[in-house]
Amino acid sequence: MQILYRLFIACLVFLTEGVLCCCSREGNLTNYLLNTTRYSMRFRPVLHDNHTLKIRHSLILYRIVKVDEKHHKIDLDVRIKMQWKDQNLKWNTSDYGDIKQVNLDGNEIWTPHIILYNNADFNDSETSSFKATVTYDGNVTWVVPILTMSSCKINVLNFPLDEQVGDVMASFIYPILEYNNKLP
Numbered sequence: 001m002q003i004l005y006r007l008f009i010a011c012l013v014f015l016t017e018g019v020l021c022c023c024s025r026e027g028n029l030t031n032y033l034l035n036t037t038r039y040s041m042r043f044r045p046v047l048h049d050n051h052t053l054k055i056r057h058s059l060i061l062y063r064i065v066k067v068d069e070k071h072h073k074i075d076l077d078v079r080i081k082m083q084w085k086d087q088n089l090k091w092n093t094s095d096y097g098d099i100k101q102v103n104l105d106g107n108e109i110w111t112p113h114i115i116l117y118n119n120a121d122f123n124d125s126e127t128s129s130f131k132a133t134v135t136y137d138g139n140v141t142w143v144v145p146i147l148t149m150s151s152c153k154i155n156v157l158n159f160p161l162d163e164q165v166g167d168v169m170a171s172f173i174y175p176i177l178e179y180n181n182k183l184p
Contacts (some may be wrong), residue, residue: 025097029156033089033094033134034108041110045086045138055112056083065147069154077149081143083111104130111142 009136022142033039044053058081089109109132132142156162 025099029091029096029099030104031093033102033104039088039109041108043110045084045088045110047087049073053084057112062145067154069156072151072154073149074152074154076148078146078148079143080146081141083139083141084112085138086110086134086140087138089134091136091139093136095132098116099136101133101135103133106130106142106144108133109134110138 018037046053060079060081061176062077062079065077067074086109087105091099107129130142132140134140
């Protein structure tokens with residue numbers, strides 16, 4: 001009998017924690033923001049279709065993983081930082097316990113589709129699982145770590161004192177008229 005009582009108490013505690021978690025202010029806010037009747041990640045987050053979406057982006061070199069001089073390829077570990085305003089991810093902080101920012105999965109909100117030029121091996125399907133920070137005024141910051149192999153002319157004539165220059169550029173699927181890309 002005592003085992004059944006303990007099992008009952010354990011189940012009650014487990015269910016109570018689940019209900020409290022679902023009813024938290026951050027949970028309510030997330031449910032509000034991602035409600036499918038008011039938000040769709042399939043469309044650019046602008047109020048009107050003729051508005052441009054300004055995206056600030058930067059590419060940060062984290063480390064050089066490998067250099068293949070023979071095949072003119074370089075493996076890079078980079079971070080792509082993107083910032084934009086999502087007009088549909090705004091909230092009144094007083095309605096949600098003064099929460100000013102929330103972290104949302106990149107696969108739950110609209111995110112720019114990334115294409116790296118001069119890239120020999122890149123799959124952008126791996127980028128959507130990273131969290132984005134969203135502030136109450138709709139500002140979104142999304143930092144995506146990427147391992148990429150880029151093609152780059154490599155000249156080792158002055159080795160070991162040589163310098164290499166290669167282009168790694170990011171672009172997006174939408175035309176420039178709809179994006180208006182900005183570098184920081």
